[in-house]
Structure formats: structure tokens, C-alpha cells
Amino acid sequence: MNLAELARLLGATLDGDPEFVPARLASLGAARPSDLAFVMPKRAFTTAAGALIVATEHPSDPDRHLLRVGDVYAAYARVSAYFDSAPRRAPGVHPSAVVDPSATIGSGAYIGPGAVIEAGVTVGEGCVIESQCVVGADSSLGARSHLMARVTLYHGVRIGADCRVHSGAVIGADGFGFAPSADGWQKIHQIGGVVIGDDCEIGANSCIDRGALDDTRIGHGVKIDDQVMIAHNCVIGDRTAIAACVGMAGSTQLGADCTVGGAAGFAGHIAVCDKVHIGAMTLVAGDIDVPGAYAGGVQGARPxxxxxxxxxxxxxxxxxxxxxxxxxxxxxxxxx
Amino acid sequence: MNLAELARLLGATLDGDPEFVPARLASLGAARPSDLAFVMPKRAFTTAAGALIVATEHPSDPDRHLLRVGDVYAAYARVSAYFDSAPRRAPGVHPSAVVDPSATIGSGAYIGPGAVIEAGVTVGEGCVIESQCVVGADSSLGARSHLMARVTLYHGVRIGADCRVHSGAVIGADGFGFAPSADGWQKIHQIGGVVIGDDCEIGANSCIDRGALDDTRIGHGVKIDDQVMIAHNCVIGDRTAIAACVGMAGSTQLGADCTVGGAAGFAGHIAVCDKVHIGAMTLVAGDIDVPGAYAGGVQGARPxxxxxxxxxxxxxxxxxxxxxxxxxxxxxxxxx
Amino acid sequence: MNLAELARLLGATLDGDPEFVPARLASLGAARPSDLAFVMPKRAFTTAAGALIVATEHPSDPDRHLLRVGDVYAAYARVSAYFDSAPRRAPGVHPSAVVDPSATIGSGAYIGPGAVIEAGVTVGEGCVIESQCVVGADSSLGARSHLMARVTLYHGVRIGADCRVHSGAVIGADGFGFAPSADGWQKIHQIGGVVIGDDCEIGANSCIDRGALDDTRIGHGVKIDDQVMIAHNCVIGDRTAIAACVGMAGSTQLGADCTVGGAAGFAGHIAVCDKVHIGAMTLVAGDIDVPGAYAGGVQGARPxxxxxxxxxxxxxxxxxxxxxxxxxxxxxxxxx
Known part of the structure; x- marks a missing residue:
């Protein structure tokens, strides 16, 4: 892609050579004259990059090709897809995959080596199911969803379209439910499922447990980082973003458009409204019904x-x- | 199963139609007239459920079939097994599994697609080993134990009968042992094993490391949630329940009949007696020798x-x- | 190995029978007369061990064979390798492994059942890649590195020589990068890689994410315990040791020769200098530029x-x- 094409893609004003083809998208520090980088507005910088994505008001620079845009960070996000070297998968089912004859595999889908697709599963059009994923009975994936290698979906898990689930994630394992009895803990079978909306991302080694009776539910556009644990019957609103190592105990309700800092915890059976922002390592122990920023615990390392x-x-x-x-x-x- | 049979199973008094066959076990809110739900004593509720498990003293209800029991929650736990739609596995070894000829596979056991059973392994009668589990050399599983998809047991791990281990769990990885030296950290090979009792459950993506010299030991009836980390040479007593994201450093001794809240930590080389209940996100830094409830840290999110x-x-x-x-x-x- | 050989290996002075062959290396408490154990200097003990590794100044003991050394713990670490019963793998590629023809497999390497080696991968001499590992396109492993069962490397991950990665670890998953937009979060493709030095150990179910643009970098001799999460673009110095359940947010720089206690957190975009020691469950929220011991939070469980x-x-x-x-x-x- 040359700068003329990138400018068209981004709706950018090009101040430079339209024929210049960036070799890589790179950070300011690592960029070479053949590369494209980006500069956040009003940020001082030095770079060897030959081309830059800059804010509209950026001064002109005779030594570099500039792509001027209204929102630099969004433009960077957009072009990042074109410089991604992740392997593309051609449609088809690898001969070592084990696909139950009752499963429905959409057109253009890829099923990688060693993947297991159980009975009654529906895999949407253009899905990519990488090596050694296990998709349990009667689960479904919407169009273009992508399971990276070694993802487990238990039975009865419904994932929407355009989702991306990273390696080691486990969706639909049993919620932690036991009744005390004279003989110790008696298992409560977890007979609900998990429902995940469209355009969600779930990080590596994260867990989303199935519901006890009702489903565990994740909205649309939710972004979940690595090693997050979401217990049975949690409900998470649209576009909420959850950083790594967060734990949510059972039946936590978390609203839409929230953000949660790393390693925060939710005590369970609580409700947090929309547009709440929780600091890292905070234990949210009760309801929150006013939008805003919250934190807890004692942060900061001291001698x-x-x-x-x-x-x-x-x-x-x-x-x-x-x-x-x-x-x-x-x-x-x-x-x- | 009709209500007469359920009443017999539960030792319940039936106040309704013995021929009624519940379509689903459901929450009060989600239940339809064809469904069975349960009501905890003295709890206000509205439901469309056609049948209810209730406490003995519950007033009669002309619109619903009632199963009266002494312990509603225990009865719910018990019937939950009958409404579980998890796939049942027919005995046999999937052709894609790799089973060492020296392994002993008990009668009625199931070994799923891609599972690897190494030399000298013993798999008990009626065990279920789901897709892509790896059972390392000389490990053993007691009767009816169930490894969900993608569980790893390293070599020399002994699991009792009637256990259930969830996807992504890793049992028997090396404890974190290194000796400082002039050339950096020198590895201490971890030559102990892991011994787990009967009737235990281990959650998704949890880790139980092998011992340095002696074994890491988990008692009977222990319930461990997702993403729990139990380091080398920990010893956990019978019927203790550990919520998600808990970490136990090496050589922690935790008694029987304890409960541990989510994301709590144990500092290692400490002893906690029986019947101790630890709050969420608490760091237990020293011995506890008096039963009771303990907590630490600063909980609660504030503006x-x-x-x-x-x-x-x-x-x-x-x-x-x-x-x-x-x-x-x-x-x-x-x-x- | 008899005591004469062990003495030679350790540079120890033998005070006992050079022909004695220890059956096992064991803890003081578990050792039998046929076993070897070790005693830290000035520590009181009782043991049935027939042979002991002791400090130079240890009094002679007519009932036991003694190996006298300058550093008991280092000697224990060294001999532990000889008593390790972990299975050794003969070189070769298991027929169920899926190895891309463009991959380079070094001499003496082992590729286990179900492992997937993608296009352009380089596996060094003598590497062991256990069952069901997935090594993504263009990744590489230095000589003698060992992936335990079910490790995932995404594409473009470079691991040095003599490393050991435990089951369930995921290296190279996408960093958590999204740009806010009117339509919700827009994905920032993570096009950097991960580079790990020589002689590193990475624990079970740990995650090291790939960089956004530059690589995430781990030095030489770094030891990482289970369930550690290292976000995109972190940089970790040589010989730093990180205990279980630690989370490091994006672009944390952690120096060399540091130690980090369990479940500690790093806020991201901060720099911690060499020789810093962080207590368990501490949230490091800002730069640290003076070596020493630091802690935060409120430890200790109280009634x-x-x-x-x-x-x-x-x-x-x-x-x-x-x-x-x-x-x-x-x-x-x-x-x-």
C-alpha cells in the first residue's frame, strides 16, 4: 500500500510522495527511513521514520512524508491491520481435525490441525478455528469469529460474529457451585450456558464460566484481556473493557461502557452501573450506581x-x- | 423424570401432580409453566414455574406443583444432575488418541480425540478423559474421574476417584525452585509429585505444582475454582473450598473445612488450622491457629x-x- | 551414582562410604536409610537418611555418610537433576505431529504427539517439544529449549537456548490495544513480537503478550513462575525472578536482578531499576530508581x-x- 492509498483509507491529507510504500509500521524509536510511524499531537519526538501519521495542525516537514488526520490514534489503529503479519488461513478443514458429522461448518471457514468440533456445533461463515481448539457440543460461532490455537468452548456456548478468542481461554467451564452437606460439598451441576455478543475479544488463558441455571452473558464489543476470570451468571454490558487478571465473582452485573483496571476484583452478587471506571487491584465489594472513577486498596510500593x-x-x-x-x-x- | 420420581429421589413430600414432567430446571425468573424451579425459605418471589422445590413449611399453592423438602438448596443440588445437558461419553478410545501400550485403561473408560496417555499411566474404571488431555508418565486416575478437554497432568501425578478437572488445568508442573549462584539462578529439579484425594474438583486454568522433594498434597472433597495457583509442597485439608484466582506460595499448609475468598494469597511456609475462613483478596502472611473468619487488605471501591x-x-x-x-x-x- | 561420583560432581569432601548409592534424594522428614538428604547449616534436624549433604563445618556423624560442601543449597540444586524422574524423550517427530515442510528441525530434537509446527519455524538442536504444543509461523527456539505439553507460541516469537516453558503458557498473544471510537473499541493490531533470552523458565499458564509495534523483551536467565501475565512491550532485565500470579501492565520496564513477590502488579509505562525487590501483592504504581526492598498494600489477615x-x-x-x-x-x- 502506498501513501496515496493509505491517505484514501484514512481520509488523510497527504503532504509527501503518494508513491512511497512504507516497509513497516514502526514505533518512533525503531522506525527506519523506509518506515511509517505516528506522532501523537503536541508530543516531542525524534525519529528516522520516512513517513508519519500526524495531527492536522502538525508543521510541515521537508524530510518526511506526512499523513494528516483528525484522530492520530484511531488512524494508527486502522492502518495497523495492513501491517499485521499474522498468518492468514485458507478455507478448509485440516485432515487431522475431528469434526462431528452433525456439525455445520460455514463457507470459507478454516478448521486447523487437531481441532475437535463436537456434535451439533455451528461454525459461521469465514470463521477461523486454529490448531487444537475444542468446540463442545451444540456450541456456535457467528460469522468471521476467530479462535486462536488451543481455545476450549464447552457445550452450549454461543459466541457472536467477529469475535476473537485467544489461546488457552476456556469458555463454559462449570461455575463454582456446591451445596454444603453432611458429607461435604455436593456439586450443583451448572446447566446454564454462556452467551457472548458480536465484536468481542477475549484474552489468553481467560475463563468465562457457564451459568448455574441462567446463562452468563457478555454484551457486544466487550474487550477482555488475558487471565481474566468471569464467574457464573455474570452479566457484562456492551463495550466494557476489562484489563488482565481481573476476577469477577458469581452474578456480578457490570454495566456498559465501563473500564476495569488490572487485577481488580468484584465480590459477586453486586451491580455496577454504566460508565464506571475501576482502578487497578481494587476490590469492588458493593453496588455502584453513580458513573465515575473509583478505586480501592492501597497502591504504591514504598521502601x-x-x-x-x-x-x-x-x-x-x-x-x-x-x-x-x-x-x-x-x-x-x-x-x- | 416425573415429580413422583423426583419426590422419591429427594425424600420430598409432593403436593401436586405426580405425572408432571418438568421440561427444564430453571431460575425463578426464567422458568416457564413447564419448568421446575426452587425457592429458598422465606424468600419473596414471582415466577411462572409450574413446579417448585420449597421448604416444608411453604404455604400450599393451587397453581403449582410443590416438592417439599427439609433443605431446599441441597435438593436443588441433587436434582441439578438430572437436568445437566453435558455430553455423556460412551466407553472407548478415540482413534486419534495416542495411548502408550504400557498404560492401563480401566473398563468403561473414555479417551477422547487427540488425548495422549503416556507410559505407565493407570486410568481407573469409568474415567472420562476428554479431547487433547495429556496424562504424563506413571500418573494415575481413580475410578470415575473426569478430565475435561485440554487438561495436563505431568508425570507422577496421582488423582483419586470421582474427581473432575476442568480445561486448561495443569497439575504437576515444576515448582518454582532455584538456587542463587554466581552464574544466576540454578534450577532445583522438582522431583516430588502431586497427590489429590477423592471427590475433588479443580477449576479451569488452575495450576497445582509438583513438590520439590515431597509431594504436594490435596485432601478429599477439596473444591478449587478457576485460575487458582497452588505452589510446590502445599498441603490442603479435606473439604476445603478455594475460590478463583487464589495463590498459595510454597509449603503453605491449609487445614480442613476452610474456605478461601477470591484472589486471596498465602505467603508460603505458613500453617493455617482447620475451619478458617479467609476473605477475598486477603494476603495471609503468617500462621493462623484459631478457627474463625479473617480478612485483610482494604476492600471497597471509593470515588x-x-x-x-x-x-x-x-x-x-x-x-x-x-x-x-x-x-x-x-x-x-x-x-x- | 555413588557417593564418590557425587562428591566429584559437587567438589565435596566425602566422609563415608564411596560405594553407597542413594536410592532417592529426599527431604529430611521423608528420607529412609537408603536415601540422600541435605541439611542447611546450623539447622536442627532429625532424619533417617543414610547420606547427607552438609556444610563443611558439620560435625562428623558415625551413622551417616556425609558430603561436605561450601554451599549446601547449591549442591542440592545440582544433584537434584540426577534424581529427576521426568521422562527423557528420544529424538524424532511423532507421526501425529503436524510439521510444516518449511520448518527447520535441529538434530536431536523431539516433536511430540499432536504438536503443530507452522511454516518457517526454526527448532534448535536438541529441543524437546512435548505433546500438543503449537509453534506459530516464523517462530524460533534456540538449542536445547524445552516446551512442556500444550504450550502455545504465536507467530514471530523468538526463544533463546536452554529455556523451559511449562504447560498452558501462551507467548505472543495480542497485547490489549484498542482505540476508542464512535463505534466502540477499534482493534490495534499487535505487530511486534516477543524475544526471550537464553536460560529462561516460564511457568504454567503464564502469558507474555506480543508487542504493539516493538517487541516485548525478556532478558537472559529470567525465571517466571505460573500464571504470570506480562503485557505488550514490557522489558525485563537479566536474571530477574517473578513469582506466581504477578501482572505487569503494558510497557513496564523492570531491571535486572530483581525479584517480585507473588500477585504483585505493575501499573504500566513505569521503569523499575536493577536490584529491586517487590513484596507480594504490592501494586507498583510509579517508577523506582533506587535499588532495595519495597512493598505496598496492607498485608496480613486479621479477625x-x-x-x-x-x-x-x-x-x-x-x-x-x-x-x-x-x-x-x-x-x-x-x-x-
Missing amino acids: MRAWKKNVARFNQLDALARRLIALEKRDNGTKE | MRAWKKNVARFNQLDALARRLIALEKRDNGTKE | MRAWKKNVARFNQLDALARRLIALEKRDNGTKE
């Missing part, structure tokens, strides 16, 4: 000695507070 | 601004406490 | 009631501090 003293005081905190209140009372008495 | 102020104060906490103490002294001086 | 009171006070902490300051002012006023 070990100082930190130990503060933690020791934390464990005296209620007593210290009471002593402060007592002192205030005495002080008030003195004053009167 | 970001307020939280930041409190965190800033936390980092002054020892100094603030000293100032309080100084003030108390001066106040005492004033008083005297 | 639930006491803890709840302290947490309640934490949420009043800024207000309490202000009240303390006010009281100090009034007190100073009184004094003057």
Missing part, C-alpha cells in the same frame, strides 16, 4: 521499612481513631 | 479523589500515629 | 471484626488526619 510501620499502624487504626476522638473531646472540655 | 487522599494518608500513617501519641502526652501533661 | 473496623477507619483517614492537624494547631495555640 519496606516505612511500609511495615504504616501497615502496623493500619492494624491499630480503629484504636488510634478512638484515641483521636477522645482527645478531641477532652480538648473541647478544656476549651469550654 | 477516586476521596480514595487518593486516604491512600496518601496511609503513607503517612506511622507519622500521624506518632503525632497523635505526642499530642496525648502533651494533653496528659496539661491535665496533670 | 474479621477487627479488620472491618480498621477498614472503616481507612475510609475516613484523610478526615481523621485533618482532625489531628486541627487538634495540634489548637494545642499549639493553647501552649503559646
